[in-house]
Amino acid sequence: MKTQDYSARHLQVLEGLEAVRKRPGMYVGSTDERGLMHCLWEIIDNAVDEALGGHGDRIEIVLHPDGSVEIRDRARGIPVDIEPRTGLSGVEVVFTKLHAGGKFGGGSYAASGGLHGVGASVVNALSARLDVEVDRAGKTYGMSFRRGEPGIFDDGRKEPSPDAPFTPFEKSSDLAVVGKARRGVTGTRVRYWADPQIFLKAAQFSYDDLVMRARQTAFLVPGLIMVIRDERGLPGTPAEDGPHEETFAYTGGIAEYAEYLARDQPVTDVWRLQGSGRFTETVPVLDDRGHMVSQEVERECEVDVAVRWGTGYDTTVRSFVNIIATPKGGTHLAGFDQALMKVFRKQLEVSSRKLKVGNDKVDKDDITAGLTAVVTVRLAEPQFEGQTKEVLGTSAVRAIVSRVVEQGLTERLTSTHRGDKAQASLLLEKVVAEMKSRISARLHKETQRRKNALESSSLPPKLADCRTNDTERSELFIVEGDSALGTAKLARNSDHQALLPIRGKILNVQKASVQDMLSNAECAAIIQVIGAGSGRSFDPDVVRYGKVIIMTDADVDGAHIRTLLLTLFFRYMRPLVEAGRVYAAMPPLHRIEVMGGRAGREYIYTYTEAEMRKKLGEMAKKGRTVKQPMQRYKGLGEMDADQLAETTMDPRHRTLRRITLADAARADEVFELLMGSSVAPRKDFIVGSAHELDRDRIDA
Structure with a gap:
């Protein structure tokens, strides 16, 4: 727009909106993705306010490929008649005047989300282009704005674009009739392009946030249908392979x-x-x-x-x-x-x-x-x-x-x-x-300083503690059974490796109450030894060991015990898992004794069936003889101390599997599915996953 075309009328229209453009953070919080989404909420909330008042039961939000967003509703439609004090149409008042709207005690809305009358006009001020269409009284009215100023875009036969030639209105604005509406049909459609002069280049509409808000709104307004359609095709989104649409409608309200x-x-x-x-x-x-x-x-x-x-x-x-x-x-x-x-x-x-x-x-x-x-x-x-x-x-x-x-x-x-x-x-x-x-955890923290050999200890007598006071170096091995404990005691480095035996399968805490968990001797011992409390009172800064390593047999029972222990850590000591301080030991399944060769007798440990077959093939090609039968470890107790140290406990040779938590909500669902009280979903999961079973891995 040239300077000589800038008339007094433009000053009047832009007077308030220029303040919005100069201080956008005051109105939408920021100019990043958060502010961009806030603008979208402002327009959506106007449509929801109509639904809240009993007008219209469907709202559609469309994310277009060109970066614009469109909000459609079937409510009463923005008033199109002339507002007497300003001499402007209701549409222009709503989109160009700050603190103007139907929510200032005029009786149009008993309760609404929009209150300050600045939402639509702020969005308009911060948009490179905004188009609004209103269906009322059998007609469709239309108006366009460029950075808050009303006028006409010359799109020709091309798709609407903020870069199209724009002619501002000079003497008076024109709310044009752009089509016909079916009898009895009312509603509003707003499509806008956020202004790149205001918002950061990297800012874009978040589909996940939009879905979360739409679902939330559908819960809060029973009977309202919220439709989200993404046509952008952005990588990493559900619309990556084509337009994606989701519909949300609930009747149960906030209880649901x-x-x-x-x-x-x-x-x-x-x-x-x-x-x-x-x-x-x-x-x-x-x-x-x-x-x-x-x-x-x-x-x-x-x-x-x-x-x-x-x-x-x-x-x-x-x-x-x-x-x-x-x-x-x-x-x-x-x-x-x-x-x-x-x-x-x-x-x-x-x-x-x-x-x-x-x-x-x-x-x-x-x-x-x-x-x-x-x-x-x-x-x-x-x-x-x-x-x-x-x-x-x-x-x-x-x-x-x-x-x-x-x-x-x-x-x-x-x-x-x-x-x-x-x-x-x-x-x-x-x-x-x-x-x-909570009280027990607090008392425990007060007395949980690491005890050395000369001090009395309130820790479980079955704990074989380590000597170091350096938490970062120390490791706690949770081992299955007393037989494994005996071997592990001889295999460990007592300077920094502590051992805590557990008796078989501990309580499934996913099904049990907090009281039952605290009353269970094995669970209580683990929490006491780790020494940082449990649940919401858990403090990762006072954990007594740098690593917690679950060391169970390499069989089905061992896997079950490991799952039960991980359930305890996930539910009651989750920050420890999130920090990557919980590990699973990887004991070998086989010991291959190779005869002859320059090195003489040699022992090779393998951890999977496939690895064992590969090693046997390599030995056969080299012409070396493998002693039969090979040793297949059923449990940790079958190893002697040297073997256990070399394969599972010595940091120089062992393999540990770190337990991580990438998605807490998804992990929560999986634990509830596998370890929770509901049997039917678990049965469906087992039946549905049966085709993935590898029969060759069954040790029978």
Whole structure:
């Protein structure tokens, strides 16, 4: 656009939007991918607000190959008539005027996510091009903007592009009728190209984030259909080989959302806690003459909470205000936490003798261990901290949420219904077990300094500890059975290698409660020896050994014991796995004794059937004789100390397999599938994977 074409009208239109372009971080948080996605949320949330008000039941988001994104809805459509104060069409007001919209107390929205009236205009200001089409009254209206300024793009017969010649409107804007709409069809379509002058070159729309948000919204607005279509063909995305589309629609609301978020076995069902409360606040409103005046307004706050406790110790809490996520919480979450503490402390006080609580006090972490919660509130014009709406600030909401949750939880925990009574009892026992586990871990940490030979030790007597005080050098071998222990004691380097024998197959902690795990002698011994606590109180900085090595027999039982041990580490000492400090020893399967040759008698160890056959072939080609029968190790106890040291324990010769955790969520699913309480999914997995079985690997 040339300088001489820049009229006074352009100054008026761009006056507010230029501030957005100069300080984009103030409105969208940043100019990287996070800010880019925030712009997209602004337009999507406008469509969701319509659905929330009962207008429209389908929203489509299309990621186009040219980098643009399109949002389509079937709601009422943006108003197209002239707004009297500005003389502009409703479409132009929404997309060019800051703090303009239908959410300032005019009665259009009882509860909405968009509140400040800047969302659509901010996106427009930060877009190289934005096209909007509105279906209303049998007509389709269209308007285009370039960096916030309305005008006309000359695309010719080509696809729409922000680089097409652009002519701004001079004297008055024109909301053109660009087509006909079917009778009764209304809705809005917004397509925009983010401005490369504002956003970083590497920033692009995240398909995974979009899917997560769409699924979340579909849960929060039951009956709403969210469709995501990716046409970009980016490598590493589901659309890599062609357009990819996913549809999300749920009818169960936040109860279904809590069930989806929960990964562990349930202790309780999903409990729905609902209620409302009223409060008054002083707000500025527009009078008939367009002046701002203060006025006392009575508000209603609707509270809907879904809670569910499981056997795990991870906590998952999602909070929302009018379906807008508040990842940093706010007054609604503070009220929720306050009610949890009050209710559980009261219930544990009532049942202190039965639950053997003693004088200990439960804290928030004990209560929220294994909790999955979705906390939602709906109210008109909530006060947020900033346009990014990450923290709710309306103070009256805290007391209302606290009261609703307190009443609902108390009813559940004191219910005489058989099902609720059994679940309440299990939940209170779990909370007490978490409290005792935390106190025990704290006491243990206070006394868990490594003991040397001259000091008394509270460690298990069956531990054969090492002498070094250097944690980085030290290694703990968890060995299967006393027979292997005897050989391992002779094979180890006692300076830095410690041994802890376990008796057979330990408890499957995926199925067991925290209390059962702590009561199990083998599990308790492992946790005590490692010395860093368990669960959420686990502290990787005070682990007593640099490496923890699981050394089991190279057979099916050994593999099962290793899986049980890994389940314990994954569930209760996960940071140790994440840090790559857990290993599996690789004892050999065969010992080949080769006769003759220059070197005389020679011993070769092999670790797989294929490796053994390869070595035999190599020896045959060299004309060397292999003593028959070859030794096939059934267990560690069959090796003598020298053999065990050379093959499995000596760092100069051994092979260790490091246990890593690339994807925690996926690992969680696998552990639950293989080790959890549900038999049917495990049976399906075994049957479905049967064709992958290699019969030659069966040792029979």
